[in-house]
Amino acid sequence: MHYAPIRAITQDEIDTFDRDGVVCLRQFFDAKTIGLLRDMAEENTRNPSPMAVDASREGTGRFFGDTFVWAHHPPLKEFVWHSPAADMASAVLQSEKINVIFDQFLIKDPGTSTPTLWHHDQTYWPVAGDQVATMWIALDPVxxxxxxVEYIKGSHKWGQRFKAVSFKDKDLYKEDLPEVPDIDANRDQYEFAQYEMEPGDCTLHHGLTVHGAPGNSSLTQKRRAYIIRWAGADATYDPRPNLQPMLRDPGIQPGDPLDCDLFPVVRGG
Structure with a gap:
């Protein structure tokens, strides 16, 4: 499939990401591309990989997730390597070299009561560095x-890493880090960013930006997102106990650049 760049990332968008830890990028993916990603989401739901999980807690609905989906679906590998997505990450992270950490579908079915708990991403992964970000592509109206998703502006610059939060088992992650503060009980202390989005819009947020989301209270509309975790030139391998499972051992040493078959270089290098 041929992917055409929509436009260049602006300096204002780069500055917004640096300041707030999140930026919304409107309509960078056309209807044909979104149709492909929706088809892949449905195919992946029907035929999930061994890494698929249902993150639903007590309540209604289903919160489906699957990771490293590019390794199972060739059209997604083509998208990661050849769509504008990696160039967008390169521009916002200000890094000519870009690795993909993994990609993911996250799908909240209609009537899913499970919220996305407040967390930041990077403490789940064996990755250190500042040039780390998540791209969240909307496949449905959000x-x-x-x-x-709600993001706490500037939280990537707090200088604080928080313990990873399991959506299923609160005792799953053991790293000796403080827990995420009780955001909802102290909302007046924070400034939030939240974006209503159309299919083809996306956000990029820093790996340490604290964020969360409510459940899907619509009884008719899915909330499907295709997500890519990107890393820039300063990122290194940082294995620690009790992290989110990766597809396999990357075969690199702690402190090494991420460059390997598991976390391949997509741009530059």
């Missing part, structure tokens, strides 16, 4: 009712 509103507060369907589960629009």
């Amino acid at each position: 509103t507060n009712a369907t589960g629009a």
Whole structure:
């Protein structure tokens, strides 16, 4: 499939990411591309990989997730390597070299009561560095009712790493880090960013930006997102106990650049 760049990332968008830890990039993916990603989401749901999980807690609905999906679906590998997504990450992270850590589908079915708990991403992964970000591509209309993500502006610059939070088992992660503060009980202390999005919009947020989302209270609309975790030139391998499982051992040493078959270089290098 041929992917055409929509436009260049602006300096204002780069500055917004640096300041707030998140930026919304509107309509960088056309309807044909979104159709492909939706088809892949449905195919992946029907035929999940061994890494698929249902993160639903007590309540209604299903919160489906699957990771390293590019390794199982060739059209997604083509997208990661040849769509504008890696160039967008390169521009926002200000790094000519870009590795993909992994990609992922996250799908909240209609009526899914499970929220996305407040967390930041990077403490789940064996990755150190500042040039780390998550791209969250909307495949459906996203509103507060369907589960629009809230981001705490500037939280990537707090200088604090928080213990990873399991959506299923609160005792799963053991790293000796403080727990995420009780955001909802102290909302007046923070400044939030939340974006209603149309299919083809995406956000990029820093690996240490604290964020969460409500459940999907719509009874008719899915909230499907295709997510890519990107790393820039300063990222290194940082294995620690009790992390989110990766597809396999990357075969590199702690402190090494991420460059390997598991975390391949997509741009530069």
